[in-house]
Amino acid sequence: MTEAIASLDPAAVAAAVDPGEYRRLLGMPREGPLEGLLAERADWARAWYAEHGRPYRAARRHDLTVIDDQGVTLADGTRLQGKALVHHLRRYDCHGLVGVAVTAGPEVDRACAALWAEDRPDEAYFLERFGVAVVERLIFAATLEGCQTAESARETWTPHLSPGCGDWELAQQHTLWRAIFPDRSLGPIDLLPSGGLHPKNSLLAAAGITRGTVAPSPLDACRSCRLDRCRFRRAAYRGPG
Ligand code: SF4
Numbered sequence: 001m002t003e004a005i006a007s008l009d010p011a012a013v014a015a016a017v018d019p020g021e022y023r024r025l026l027g028m029p030r031e032g033p034l035e036g037l038l039a040e041r042a043d044w045a046r047a048w049y050a051e052h053g054r055p056y057r058a059a060r061r062h063d064l065t066v067i068d069d070q071g072v073t074l075a076d077g078t079r080l081q082g083k084a085l086v087h088h089l090r091r092y093d094c095h096g097l098v099g100v101a102v103t104a105g106p107e108v109d110r111a112c113a114a115l116w117a118e119d120r121p122d123e124a125y126f127l128e129r130f131g132v133a134v135v136e137r138l139i140f141a142a143t144l145e146g147c148q149t150a151e152s153a154r155e156t157w158t159p160h161l162s163p164g165c166g167d168w169e170l171a172q173q174h175t176l177w178r179a180i181f182p183d184r185s186l187g188p189i190d191l192l193p194s195g196g197l198h199p200k201n202s203l204l205a206a207a208g209i210t211r212g213t214v215a216p217s218p219l220d221a222c223r224s225c226r227l228d229r230c231r232f233r234r235a236a237y238r239g240p241g
Pocket residue numbers: 144147148149151156157221222223225226227230231232233234
């Protein structure tokens with residue numbers, strides 16, 4: 001079954017967005033606080049999301065039955081194509097895959113449109129970028145929590161891939177969608193015929209599941225994971241993520 005978490009707390013999600021990552025997404029240096037009007041706008045967007053946002057996440061795990069050079073077959077018969085996906089899953093010797101869908105929620109799109117209509121482009125920009133930061137945060141949290149749960153089954157998650165990012169073709173968005181929502185128990189995300197998602201600040205991703213070794217990455221979830229005795233740890237804990 002799709003594990004749907006529709007009741008994520010927007011205030012907790014907003015508070016968890018890293019200020020440095022938000023500054024990066026605003027096109028500003030990660031280091032050093034914002035000041036003056038920039039700080040006011042950034043604080044306003046965070047507070048707006050904490051009050052009005054509706055973050056959502058859904059995930060579904062599959063065993064892999066076939067991996068060949070062109071794609072993978074999931075245990076339910078779904079066929080995901082793509083050499084980049086095959087390379088990723090083989091690289092980590094994966095036996096499973098989890099599809100994840102996240103969104104910052106449609107309220108952000110509606111509020112941004114209203115702000116533009118009211119000739120308030122600054123607030124619209126800060127809020128739109130905060131929506132992007134929320135999506136990054138939701139994917140990170142999904143990876144961290146999913147990986148912690150998997151550890152008790154002696155499994156770990158690889159970094160995720162998304163159709164349309166890097167070498168994995170956007171055309172696979174529809175198949176990944178069906179792998180996450182086979183029973184059409186949809187949340188607030190719509191998949192458009194083009195492969196785009198609505199609301200705008202939404203993402204589909206696939207992570208591999210393995211019992212093998214995963215190379216550390218700069219933003220590795222392990223750096224925010226308190227699981228002391230994890231056999232798969234690949235980076236030292238350095239505090240809450
Ligand atoms: S330490 Fe790393 S590998 Fe282990 S559960 Fe936490 S995030 Fe996953």
